[in-house]
Amino acid sequence: MNPLFDLTGRIAAVTGPTRGIGRAIAIALARAGADIALLQRNPHDEAVKREIETLGRACFIVPCDLERPEEVKAAIPAVTAHFGQLDILVNCAGITRRTPAVDYTEDDWDVVLQVNLKHVWLLCQHAGRAMVPRGSGKIINIASLLSFQGGINVPAYAASKGGIAQLTKALSNEWAKHGVNVNAIAPGYIATDMNTALMNDETRNRQILERIPAGRWGDAEDIAGTAVFLASPAANYVNGHILAVDGGWLGR
Numbered sequence: 368m369n370p371l372f373d374l375t376g377r378i379a380a381v382t383g384p385t386r387g388i389g390r391a392i393a394i395a396l397a398r399a400g401a402d403i404a405l406l407q408r409n410p411h412d413e414a415v416k417r418e419i420e421t422l423g424r425a426c427f428i429v430p431c432d433l434e435r436p437e438e439v440k441a442a443i444p445a446v447t448a449h450f451g452q453l454d455i456l457v458n459c460a461g462i463t464r465r466t467p468a469v470d471y472t473e474d475d476w477d478v479v480l481q482v483n484l485k486h487v488w489l490l491c492q493h494a495g496r497a498m499v500p501r502g503s504g505k506i507i508n509i510a511s512l513l514s515f516q517g518g519i520n521v522p523a524y525a526a527s528k529g530g531i532a533q534l535t536k537a538l539s540n541e542w543a544k545h546g547v548n549v550n551a552i553a554p555g556y557i558a559t560d561m562n563t564a565l566m567n568d569e570t571r572n573r574q575i576l577e578r579i580p581a582g583r584w585g586d587a588e589d590i591a592g593t594a595v596f597l598a599s600p601a602a603n604y605v606n607g608h609i610l611a612v613d614g615g616w617l618g619r
C-alpha cells in the first residue's frame with residue numbers, strides 16, 4: 368500500500384452507508400485499511416457490515432436516523448466509545464424532495480434541511496470535539512452540483528447543499544490549524560437510486576448526457592476514490608475545498 372493513501376489503523380464513520388455513494392465510500396475506506404462505523408437508520412441491515420468484515424476490517428453499526436436528533440447526538444460518542452477514537456467522518460446520507468417552489472411544503476423544506484444540513488452540522492461538531500483535542504482528523508461532507516447551481520424544483524435541496532459548502536469552509540477555517548481537514552465532494556450526476564426517475568426519463572437522460580463532457584453518468588465508485596484521497600495523508604494540505612467529481616459538468 369502506498370503510505371500516502373494508507374488508512375490502516377484509522378477509524379472512519381460513514382453516514383448513508385447502506386446504498387449508493389455512501390456504500391461505495393465505506394467499502395473503499397475499508398479496502399484502504401480503515402475500520403468502519405456505519406451510521407445508518409436501519410441497524411438491522413447488515414449487508415455492508417458483512418462486506419467490510421469479509422475484507423478483514425472491523426465494522427460497527429450505529430443507529431443514526433438523521434430525522435431523529437437524539438440518535439444523531441449519540442452517534443459520534445457511540446463510535447468513540449466502541450473504537451476508542453474517530454479519525455475520519457464522511458457525511459454522505461442525503462435526501463431530496465422535488466416540487467415547484469410555489470407549491471413546496473414547509474414539511475418538505477424542514478426535513479430536507481434537517482437531514483442534509485442541520486444534522487450534518489451536529490455530526491461535524493461532535494467529530495470536531497473528538498478530533499481537535501487530538502490534533503488530527505478528516506471530515507468529508509458530500510455536497511452537490513447544487514452547492515454551485517440552483518437547480519429547478521429542488522429549493523430545499525439547493526439551499527441545504529449550498530449550506531454544506533459554506534459549513535465546510537467555516538469549519539475548515541477554525542480547525543485546519545488543529546490538524547483537522549474539512550473538505551467536501553460535489554458529485555455530478557451519479558447513477559444511484561436517487562436518480563432512478565431521471566435516468567428513466569428518456570428526454571431528460573439524453574439532455575443530461577449531452578451536457579456531461581465525459582459523456583456518461585458517474586458511478587458511486589467514481590466518488591469513492593476521491594473520498595479515500597481526502598481521508599488520507601495525501602490530502603494533509605487540502606483544506607476547505609469543495610471538490611467536484613462530475614465528468615466535467617461544471618467546467619462546461
Ligand SMILES: NC(=O)c1ccc[n+]([C@@H]2O[C@H](COP(=O)([O-])OP(=O)(O)OC[C@H]3O[C@@H](n4cnc5c(N)ncnc54)[C@H](OP(=O)(O)O)[C@@H]3O)[C@@H](O)[C@H]2O)c1
Pocket residue numbers: 382383384385386387388389407408409431432433434459460461462482509510511512553554555556557558559560561562
Ligand atoms: N446521486 C447523485 O447524482 C448525487 C449527486 C450529488 C450529490 N449527491 C449526494 O450524495 C449523497 C448520497 O446520495 P446517493 O445518490 O448515494 O443516494 P441514495 O442511493 O438515495 O442513498 C441515500 C442514502 O442516505 C440514507 N438516508 C436517507 N435518509 C436518511 C435518514 N433520515 N437518516 C439516515 N440515513 C438516511 C439512505 O439510507 P436507507 O438505505 O436507510 O434509505 C441511503 O444510505 C447524498 O447526500 C446526495 O445528496 C448525490
